[in-house]
Amino acid sequence: MKEQGSGKETAAPKLTRKKLEALLSAEFPQMFDPERGYAIERVWLGGCRLRRHFHPKSLRPGGTVSGPIIMALADVAMYVAVLSAIGWVPLAVTTNLTINFLRKPAPRDLLAEAKLLKLGKRLAVGEVGIRSVGGDELVAHATLTYSIPTAAKR
């Protein structure tokens, strides 16, 4: 991946979709709840696509998905992208998140696509675009920074 910024480039993510799902669901038991949780759709070198199942309780006035649901999706998508690139370091934490809400999401599942812009030793920076399933336009766009613990074996 051109934008990875690490010296040695590898041809595949360190953790596959299957492996990530197994590790994450052990750590966060409700993460993949089929009714209101997430599903990892794809993982590739430097990014991933995550789905958030729609649940009527996520609605806010105006019949739209609430902002915090969208922010959580952006955060989790970046977390998955970072872990897939560096391996299982669950204590990687968000240090900064900026999100622009662009359009009202439809009352449907949401898809988030995360892309690493930089993967350094201490910090990973990425962007996440979020769409409603079946929609072309972004409903939100976020940039995030994750801090990677130094003790992390990589």
Place this chain on the structure above:
Amino acid sequence: MKEQGSGKETAAPKLTRKKLEALLSAEFPQMFDPERGYAIERVWLGGCRLRRHFHPKSLRPGGTVSGPIIMALADVAMYVAVLSAIGWVPLAVTTNLTINFLRKPAPRDLLAEAKLLKLGKRLAVGEVGIRSVGGDELVAHATLTYSIPTAAKR
């Protein structure tokens, strides 16, 4: 309030704490759930203080309150500050949120203090500082922009 940017200054918020709680709990029935919801502690001209009750399910690896819980708190605190200043306009929506996570929050209630930096006709900008109850230091700091629908009667 000096920083309000509107021509005419008033001596009190347009909506009191009691009134806000009544309107918000009609719109968001679980918002003030005493086990894992919010409580409005104070409302003043240009700001408010909000409490988020701690619930063990909010924890993430490392024993700390999860990022999305903190982002939601920042968003809701700014929402309350905006509504208290402009009156009941529930369709006011976040357009931008930037948050810096500064320290690990303790497994305790969180307190958010929101302060409007600008209250224009179309946009309100504010900052929110978040602490653990009993702690001096910020665990997170956010700045937010809300868009105010033009049809809003003010």
Place this chain on the structure above:
Amino acid sequence: MKEQGSGKETAAPKLTRKKLEALLSAEFPQMFDPERGYAIERVWLGGCRLRRHFHPKSLRPGGTVSGPIIMALADVAMYVAVLSAIGWVPLAVTTNLTINFLRKPAPRDLLAEAKLLKLGKRLAVGEVGIRSVGGDELVAHATLTYSIPTAAKR
């Protein structure tokens, strides 16, 4: 452009590169200074590419281009993208800018590519990726919001 969010889509920007250069250089006489100013390389529907000429005075300790130079470039690139999409509204102003500095830029010209994520009536949101000439990797990534004056004839 799919992401424009306006109802009617047009096949071309409202202002061409030539026209923008003429209008901008009348308003900002030193903007296109060949020694340390900008050059508009391309304008398309929903975006543009801008070059910032390298000047030794832009360096900061460590032999790298200074942050403010890069922030100014992001801001001007978004300004050009907005004006090309909405027509000549020079009073459009930045309301929010978030930038992540990713890598040290080389002591060379910089290229900024701006892309509108949303073009509404009151707000335009976009992202800008910045590279050193001849480099693949981003040296910085910014997201910006511009406020469009309501009186603007469009």
Place this chain on the structure above:
Amino acid sequence: MKEQGSGKETAAPKLTRKKLEALLSAEFPQMFDPERGYAIERVWLGGCRLRRHFHPKSLRPGGTVSGPIIMALADVAMYVAVLSAIGWVPLAVTTNLTINFLRKPAPRDLLAEAKLLKLGKRLAVGEVGIRSVGGDELVAHATLTYSIPTAAKR
């Protein structure tokens, strides 16, 4: 300082205003140019106040100080606040800056007040409020993260 987050607290900044001016003007010869440069007004534990001298060339359409001038001021104010707290580490660099432009600045000097929100070993986070001289209201508000090189002797 309560918000410093470092274990050992000291009673004074590591670098005084005088010392900072001497070191910075050696590194950036035009930084304190009395016609269009900066002046450090005060330095305290965890913050500083910086003045930017007004120069007619800083104006943009509408007779207001340009955005890049204000962003540069926010960046330099945070740089001074960080260096005063950690000592002379000129290679400390901005990794993230978010700025909200709140009101049109008057054609006058600008004052920036920087305050550290967190001073960690690797990252410093702070906020900067910017006013026109003689004005009460903020014209801009920024939050910034600086990365501190690990080799820095502290």
